[in-house]
Amino acid sequence: MIARYREFLPVSESTPIVSLGEGGTPLICSPRLGEIVGRDCEVYLKYEGLNPTCSFKDRGMTVAVSKAAERGASTLICASTGNTSASAAAYAARAGIRCVVVLPAGKIASGKLVQAFAYGAKVIAIEGNFDDALVIVRKLGGRDDFAIVNSINPDRIAGQMTAAFEIVDDLGDAPDFHLLPLGNAGNLTAYWAGYRQYRRAGKAATLPAMIGFQAAGAAPIFLGRIVENPETVASAIRIGNPASWKPASQAVEDSKGAVDIVTDAEILAAQHWLATKEGIFVEPASAAPIAGLMKCCDAARGPAYSFAQIPEGSRIVCTVTGHGLKDPEIAGTDSDDMKAVAANEEAVLRAIGF
Numbered sequence: 001m002i003a004r005y006r007e008f009l010p011v012s013e014s015t016p017i018v019s020l021g022e023g024g025t026p027l028i029c030s031p032r033l034g035e036i037v038g039r040d041c042e043v044y045l046k047y048e049g050l051n052p053t054c055s056f057k058d059r060g061m062t063v064a065v066s067k068a069a070e071r072g073a074s075t076l077i078c079a080s081t082g083n084t085s086a087s088a089a090a091y092a093a094r095a096g097i098r099c100v101v102v103l104p105a106g107k108i109a110s111g112k113l114v115q116a117f118a119y120g121a122k123v124i125a126i127e128g129n130f131d132d133a134l135v136i137v138r139k140l141g142g143r144d145d146f147a148i149v150n151s152i153n154p155d156r157i158a159g160q161m162t163a164a165f166e167i168v169d170d171l172g173d174a175p176d177f178h179l180l181p182l183g184n185a186g187n188l189t190a191y192w193a194g195y196r197q198y199r200r201a202g203k204a205a206t207l208p209a210m211i212g213f214q215a216a217g218a219a220p221i222f223l224g225r226i227v228e229n230p231e232t233v234a235s236a237i238r239i240g241n242p243a244s245w246k247p248a249s250q251a252v253e254d255s256k257g258a259v260d261i262v263t264d265a266e267i268l269a270a271q272h273w274l275a276t277k278e279g280i281f282v283e284p285a286s287a288a289p290i291a292g293l294m295k296c297c298d299a300a301r302g303p304a305y306s307f308a309q310i311p312e313g314s315r316i317v318c319t320v321t322g323h324g325l326k327d328p329e330i331a332g333t334d335s336d337d338m339k340a341v342a343a344n345e346e347a348v349l350r351a352i353g354f
């Protein structure tokens with residue numbers, strides 16, 4: 001990924017590139033979402049679950065870890081709701097650097113926790129939430145030999161801009177609207193920086209409106225105040241005091257975008273819908289923009305941001321940030337379907353419903 005967009009990234013000839021083949025994810029057209037929006041609009045999904053550790057975090061991590069290696073850092077450290085830690089652990093392993101991840105105890109989806117251990121990170125669970133973990137990491141990161149690889153590290157944001165570059169390269173221009181989930185708000189900040197940089201370089205003629213969706217129980221930016229005890233089924237975005245609050249709000253304002261909320265029930269319904277109607281299985285946080293798109297198209301609901309204002313033929317991109325297998329317990333399996341029947345044709349036909 002760094003090789004493809006080198007001219008836009010903060011790397012030099014002497015930067016040792018630490019890569020696992022991230023980026024280059026598909027931009028998948030969703031005709032069924034297009035139908036829901038109507039007015040000849042096209043909806044595309046940027047499927048970031050297909051990165052090496054199955055989330056968008058790998059784009060920023062390849063740059064952040066390459067730069068940390070260049071500086072000779074001995075230890076990478078991050079706070080995480082799960083995906084940053086999985087990605088940091090993998091890239092640290094690849095670079096041969098120690099990795100410490102500070103996580104809210106009991107609040108990490110099982111697939112992400114498995115990844116941190118599998119890649120050999122030192123996992124430290126705290127009796128607190130993500131925001132508490134980030135406060136600790138900010139303090140520890142002041143040490144010379146430590147490199148913080150949260151998105152407060154500008155190298156992370158720089159790497160994540162490449163998703164916007166890829167979208168413009170695929171569509172031939174920026175989309176009209178870009179929807180994504182908002183947690184720490186680094187990704188929205190990165191996309192906006194990427195779209196702007198690509199336009200300055202003459203690669204795009206237009207800029208999208210940036211629309212961010214928070215979970216109703218973890219919606220500090222929407223509410224305009226810190227949420228002390230954020231709660232949502234979408235554990236990736238269970239964040240009450242986002243690090244990139246200011247730049248993300250500026251991006252929303254400058255792009256004439258919006259921030260809205262979706263409930264846990266809407267998130268889970270959208271996750272199920274996307275898996276069963278389009279064959280794309282994403283983790284709950286990643287379903288937030290899909291739930292948001294559906295909400296905004298439902299005129300009866302009186303949304304904060306009405307897609308009734310969307311011009312005919314608009315192109316809408318939703319970033320689906322992480323793979324569904326990250327959080328297997330949430331989707332679950334239907335217990336009736338898992339009950340064993342006799343091992344013969346008749347029993348199987350009966351179980352099918354004949």
Ligand code: AN7
Nearest residue numbers: 080081083084183184185186187321322
């Ligand atoms: C799947 O891993 O904050 O608004 O520590 O894992 O850039 O924070 C993850 C965030 C969306 C929100 N979707 O992105 C972490 C972490 C998924 C995520 C977000 C996250 P930002």
